Amino acid sequence: MTDAPILGEGALSAEALAAANVHPESGLATDYLNHFNEVVMLLEMIGDMPEMADDILDWKPCPYEAHFVRTGYAGADTVIGAYAAVPHALKAHFQTIITALDDALGEAQDKLRAEDVMGAVTLAAQDIAPLLAAARAAVHGRIEGDGIDESQADQAEVDALFG
Numbered sequence: 569m570t571d572a573p574i575l576g577e578g579a580l581s582a583e584a585l586a587a588a589n590v591h592p593e594s595g596l597a598t599d600y601l602n603h604f605n606e607v608v609m610l611l612e613m614i615g616d617m618p619e620m621a622d623d624i625l626d627w628k629p630c631p632y633e634a635h636f637v638r639t640g641y642a643g644a645d646t647v648i649g650a651y652a653a654v655p656h657a658l659k660a661h662f663q664t665i666i667t668a669l670d671d672a673l674g675e676a677q678d679k680l681r682a683e684d685v686m687g688a689v690t691l692a693a694q695d696i697a698p699l700l701a702a703a704r705a706a707v708h709g710r711i712e713g714d715g716i717d718e719s720q721a722d723q724a725e726v727d728a729l730f731g
Contacts, residue, residue, distance in 0.1 A: 573653040580650050588643025588650070594709040595654040596662060597647045601707065603635050604669055604700055611676055611692035614685055621680050624688075629670040662706040669699045 573580055575595050582592055590597045607627040610620045632651055636644040654662070672695050679688040 573649055575650060575653045579646065580653060584643075584646050585650060588641075588646035590643070590647055590650045591707055591709060594658055594707055595650040596658075596707040597636075597643075597650070598704070598707050599639075599641060599647070600632055600635050601700065601703055603630055604673070604696075604703070607673060608692055608696055608700060611688055611696070614680070615689050618685065621685075624680060625677055627673060627677070629673075632666070658706065658709065658711060661711045662703065665699055665703045665706060669696065669703065672696045672699060 575585065575592060576582055580595075585592050585595075588597065589599055607624055610624050614620050614624065630638065633648050635641075636647045641647060651659075672691060676688040676691045676696065679685075679691060
């Protein structure tokens, strides 16, 4: 029987985690949030750019590990290894948020299919954006919403887009 991976040790050393853009305490990578950031930005623009509807409708949920394999992320092995070491409570919290994001984005897609563009835009602002902020906080090891430093969440979003 092999030992469970430990953040900060062996293949998950601080240097390896930093190189793969993995938070050293949570074991989560901001790059996964790109999967959501892109479609949320499209939803925010859909009112002025209805031609973006097809791109939004093409979006599909993608599990954490699969995202890194699918995108050919350079540090995928480290990211996936670190995910196995994420503390159980944090991983459960993160997965709950991701499931809610997947569901809310599916609902926004349903609204677009029904030609309710403003409903999709409203859903993005009122439900999806706060869920994405909670996911960013979870990447930084926060389970509760109290005391979240939004400047860190904003930087995490930037890092996720360009990291």
